[in-house]
Amino acid sequence: MYANFRVTRDTASDFIRLFVNRRAFGMQAHKPLPNGKVPYFLAKDWTTKQPKPLDNDVVRMHLNGDVTINLYAINPETQRCKWVAIDGDFDGAVEALFKLQWELKQDGVEAAIEQSRRGGHLWIFAETPLLAAECRIYIYNLALRLGVPIVGGGLKQGIEVFPKQDTVEDGEYGNALRAPLGVHRKTNRRYWFYEASTEPEPQLAYLNGLKKLTEAELHTFIKGMTLPENYKPPVHEPYVPRPARDGQQEFRILDYVRPRTKDRRNWWAPCPSCRQAGKDKSGDNLAIQIANPRYYKCWAGCSADDIRLALGQPIRKKQMA
Incomplete structure (x- = not known):
């Protein structure tokens, strides 16, 4: 059974400064569905039906263990992210994440590994929000250079990089990731970062102490690089309605x-x-x-x-x- 905490508003504010780049968020169901999955639902204000903004109180509930939330990486107003998270849940994933962590350190980038249900998450934090497209160029090229498989490009097993998109339009969310330090409702367990005591405050102190990636450093790392060809998003042809037949317009x-x-x-x-x-x-x-x-x-x-x-x-x- 997981431990319950009663964190302060200051602790919740520390979490928000590190992880929250936009206020939309999802809530994980408390009980599994008949198929065993425990899905997330976009948090909404039930009066207005609009997305509910994440606030200090919800973060406190997450850290205490009362609810579990997920987070979206990209802010659509800027197309920037505060963090990059690399999710590994395949055979050999933890070794691959430690390999990436070591290689990042050679660039002067300090990354933290969080345990997970089937592997781990490697988190990189930015000094100021960075363009998601540039972060993805860096991580994809680094992983492929090390021989770490990436989902996509014909592969079904490998790491997944969050954010998964270069940009999101207004009204879009992209892919969300379970927020750290909370309770995973499928296992009723907390998954902590290595290198720190298993309580919210020392965990956040450890993460705050990591050197953050700067935009100038990122530009140096990716100079002359692009996203690998196999991982570029497909170009969608514009939709063209079918011509009318027998005097009947196509139903739209x-x-x-x-x-x-x-x-x-x-x-x-x-x-x-x-x-x-x-x-x-x-x-x-x-x-x-x-x-x-x-x-x-x-x-x-x-x-x-x-x-x-x-x-x-x-x-x-x-x-x-």
Whole structure:
């Protein structure tokens, strides 16, 4: 069973200075789903349905063990991050993280290894927020030079680098990572950083004492480098509606629903069928693919027929010969 703490507001403020680069965050469910997963949900104000801003009180609850939160790396207003985290959960991951930590130290970069359920996380902290795209260039080139595998580029096993994107647009979040020093609800355990006593205050003191990566140093490290070709994001062709056939315009779901948020792949909008049934109070059951809005899916289980009927636009059935 995990230990409970009662940290001060000053301790929570130390955590925020190190880890919080934007105020959106997720909350981990307290109990596993039937499939064993313990998912995170974007924290929202239930009155306005807008993302709830992370504050000192929520961080205290996380550090105390009352709730568990996750964090987003990139601030969309600046495209910068306060930290880079390298997640390793494959066979040999811990050895790979120590190898990266040692090599980073040769550059004068002090990184901290946090234990995790299946391996570890290697954290690098910035003196001031750095461009996410430049941080990714540094870590990807360093890992490949050392022979450390990276997920993507044809590989399914390897490290994952957070942030996973170079940029996120307004309303997007990117990929989140479990915030350190809290309780993982799947194992009911805390996972600490090596090199410090297992309590929030000495852990944060250790992290605060690490030398932080500066922008000038980063520019020196990546001079002449780009993100390796195999890991560059795909270029999406712009969506072009199909020409009208038999006098009928192509059905466009975006003509009938207004997305509330979006991520790297999808817009998220209220599901018309759910709404007709008095459901989808959060207004985000319907995923609409950004690259090709012809494809949409209700994650509550409504079919395309259900959605079209709710909109008064039933799917035309092909006539039998």
